[in-house]
Amino acid sequence: MSARSVSESTFDAEVLQSARPVLVDFWAEWCGPCRMVSPILDQIASENVDKLDIVKVNVDENPNLAMQYQITSIPAMKVFKSGEVAQTIIGAKPKAALEADLAAFLA
Amino acid sequence: MRNVIIIGSGPAGYTAAIYAARANLNPVLLASSVEAGGELMNTTEVENYPGFPEGIQGPELMTKMQEQAERFGTEVILDDVTEVSLGGEVKTVKTGYSGDFEAASVIVATGSAYRKLGLADEERLSGRGISWCATCDGFFFKQKTIAVVGGGDSAMEEATFLTRFASKVYVIHRKDTLRASKIMQDRAFANDKIEFIWNSEVVGISGENAVDGVTLKSTVDGTESHLELGGLFIAIGNDPRTHLFHGQLELTLDGTIAVDGRSSRTNLPGVFAAGDVIDPTYRQAVTAAASGTVAALDAEHYLASLEQEANHNPEIASAVAATV
Known part of the structure; x- marks a missing residue:
C-alpha cells in the first residue's frame, strides 16, 4: 500500500480537519533519502491503519505548503493533530528509529 | 552459513x-x-x-x-x-x-x-537551515543568501550547485587556499554569485526556529564578526x-x-x-x-x-x- 498524495487544495480537508493524527511526508522526486524513507513509511502506515494516517506532499508541486511549514530539508515528516503540528521529524531514518519517534502516535 | x-x-x-x-x-x-x-x-x-x-x-x-x-x-x-x-x-x-x-x-x-562543526546550536538547527546535502535541500533556499563551509571538492561542488537557487553563496574557509581540485576551484571562482570569505571559521550559529546568521572568527587575528544568512551548508569533510x-x-x-x-x-x-x-x-x-x-x-x-x-x-x- 502506497501513501496517497495530498495537495494544496486537499490539505485542509485531508490533514487539518482529520479526526485522526496524520503524518505528512514532505518529499520530492530528486531527493534520494526521500525515496529510501517512503517504503518504510508505507510499512508503518499499513501496520498502524487504525492509529495514524500517512500522506505525502510533493514539494515541487506544492511549494506554498513547503513554505508555510518552513520546510528547508527533506524528507521532513510532520504529524498533524487537530490541525496543529504535533511533531516534526527531519531526515531519513531506519524503521525502528521512526517508530520510536512516533511512539506517542502508534501506541 | x-x-x-x-x-x-x-x-x-x-x-x-x-x-x-x-x-x-x-x-x-x-x-x-x-x-x-x-x-x-x-x-x-x-x-x-x-x-x-x-x-x-x-x-x-x-x-x-x-x-x-x-x-x-x-x-x-x-x-x-x-x-x-x-x-x-x-x-x-x-x-x-x-x-x-x-x-x-x-x-x-x-x-x-x-563531519560536524561541533557547535552548540548545530543539532537544534539541523534541517532548519543547516544542511549537509546541497542536492537534497538547495531547492528550499531560492533567492536566499547562504553559505557553504569548507574548502574541498565537495564544498566547491555544493557552492556551485547552490547558485542555481540562492541569490548569493558565501564560501567560508579556514585558510587562504583551497584543497579542492583545480577544475572545481576555477568553476567556483568564475561564478558571480559566489564570494569567498578566507581565513575564517564558524564559531557560532544563530536563529530561533531557523538559521539567521553565523559568528565568524578570523584565523589570523581572532576578531569576530557576524554574517546574516538564510542557510548554512556544511562540507568540512x-x-x-x-x-x-x-x-x-x-x-x-x-x-x-x-x-x-x-x-x-x-x-x-x-x-x-x-x-x-x-x-x-x-x-x-x-x-x-x-x-x-x-x-x-x-x-x-x-x-x-x-x-x-x-x-x-x-x-x-x-x-x-x-x-x-
Whole structure:
C-alpha cells in the first residue's frame, strides 16, 4: 500500500480537519533519502491503519505548503493533530528509529 | 552459513559484490535502510568516473552498480547493521529487522559520515537551515543568501550547485587556499554569485526556529564578526564510519580501519575492509571501487585457503562444507 498524495487544495480537508493524527511526508522526486524513507513509511502506515494516517506532499508541486511549514530539508515528516503540528521529524531514518519517534502516535 | 557478508553499498561495497558474485561466492550485501548507495546518492553529475564521457548522475551510477552486483547473484538487503562479532571463525552480523547473518568472511565497506562543526546550536538547527546535502535541500533556499563551509571538492561542488537557487553563496574557509581540485576551484571562482570569505571559521550559529546568521572568527587575528544568512551548508569533510567495529578491528591514527599494506586484510582473519573506511587520503568513487575489488579477491583467497586446510584436516571439513 502506497501513501496517497495530498495537495494544496486537499490539505485542509485531508490533514487539518482529520479526526485522526496524520503524518505528512514532505518529499520530492530528486531527493534520494526521500525515496529510501517512503517504503518504510508505507510499512508503518499499513501496520498502524487504525492509529495514524500517512500522506505525502510533493514539494515541487506544492511549494506554498513547503513554505508555510518552513520546510528547508527533506524528507521532513510532520504529524498533524487537530490541525496543529504535533511533531516534526527531519531526515531519513531506519524503521525502528521512526517508530520510536512516533511512539506517542502508534501506541 | 554464508561465504561472505559485505557491509556497505557505495562503490567499494558493490564492486566487492560484483567480484565476489562472479566468483560464485553468493555474497549478501547489507546496504543500510536509508543510506543505501552511499555518498554518491547525494551528488549530482559525476564527471570523473571512467567509462562515462558525458558524465553520469551519482544516484544513477549507484543504481547501475547495484544492478550489476545483483545480475551475478548478490543478495542486496536494505537494512542496517546493529552489531557485529568478528573474532571467531564464524562471523556474525546482526541487522535492524532482517535477522542475523553468519559467514566465514566479512568485507567492511561502510564509508564515512559527514563531519560536524561541533557547535552548540548545530543539532537544534539541523534541517532548519543547516544542511549537509546541497542536492537534497538547495531547492528550499531560492533567492536566499547562504553559505557553504569548507574548502574541498565537495564544498566547491555544493557552492556551485547552490547558485542555481540562492541569490548569493558565501564560501567560508579556514585558510587562504583551497584543497579542492583545480577544475572545481576555477568553476567556483568564475561564478558571480559566489564570494569567498578566507581565513575564517564558524564559531557560532544563530536563529530561533531557523538559521539567521553565523559568528565568524578570523584565523589570523581572532576578531569576530557576524554574517546574516538564510542557510548554512556544511562540507568540512568526513570521518570513517567505524563505530560498529571498535574493540574488534584495529584503527589507524587517522581513524580508518587498519589494513595490511596494499591488501584489505584487517587484524582479524577473514575480515577485510575497503573504500573510504580505510582511506584517509584519496576517497574517490573509483579508488573505492578498486579497493572493493582487492577485498573481494582477498576474501576469495581466504575462503580457498580454508577449503584447502579442510581438505588436509577432515575434522573441520564438515564445517567448511556447509560454507562452500
